[in-house]
Amino acid sequence: MQKRHPFPARIFHWTLGPLAIALVATGLYLTNPPQHGSLRTARKLHSLAGLLFTGSLIARLYYAILRREWRFVLPERRDLKKLPAFVRYHLYLTDKKPKFRRYDIGQK
Template identity: 40%
Template sequence: MKLLVHPLPVRICHWTLAAAVTVLLLTGLYLNSPAETIQLKAGLVRKLHSFCGAILIANLTVQIYYYFLTAKWPEILFLRRDFANLPSLARYLLFITDGMPNYGRYNPGQKLLYSAWLLGILCAAATGAALFFPSDAIGFQRLLGGLNAIRLMHFSVALLFAASIPVHLYLVFTESPARLQSMFTGYVNSEPAAGLTEFTTGLPPAPPEDEPHR
């Protein structure tokens, strides 16, 4: 039985995000500390960095439009009800309990990470624009304490993404191979566990506020 887990728009946005963030991290690292063994034109690297930044912002815009258009934004954003499920997720990730509880399309750890990425991209977009057009962002510079403070914020967001990628991969690989496969094909090929069939029709059922997963 094939079950649609990740529709085509979700997969396209996911891999666009992955490619854009990878290039942004590499080019940003080079611009911050040029490697002596790799000689590249700083202007070209800066243009590539800016181009991928624009792609990242456009990709985020498409994602926001998609999730609100389909009313599926509660599936990916970390909500108040997800706090109750963090202990059960932690017990599973620390191998205290067997079997991942059914949280719906994404577990609370993934949702927390995606929500942090949303804020990170918005912060990187604002600080990146201020760094790219410094003469047009005088007021913004004064608000945040100058260009050095903005540069530090921009660098901090890059560190957030660099540090969170291994966390994302860990959360992915601790789930079933079928769920990992679905980010390439869109489907899981194995018989779905109880509660997964709602992926094709709408939102996954949320646990009651006073009944967290055990």
């Protein structure tokens, strides 16, 4: 049976997801704006989403440091060495799944 993540970690996760989507959506809008519509509003939303995303990410790292989980959250040198095997596995080029500690490099 797998342990559930603590409630604050789940809140960070569910905060970062929608903010990332908002950043992509507003970024695409700003890159190729339609003839009508307000670029000013899109810029403000994009900036706000970026600030909230950055703040939430910093808070998540701070939380990981407080709980002494930082080594599970930040990629390590050994994770980077396993990156080619990780990519091959996720591209279905091999059936051999590389072993990581608590989280794989894609989850970090």
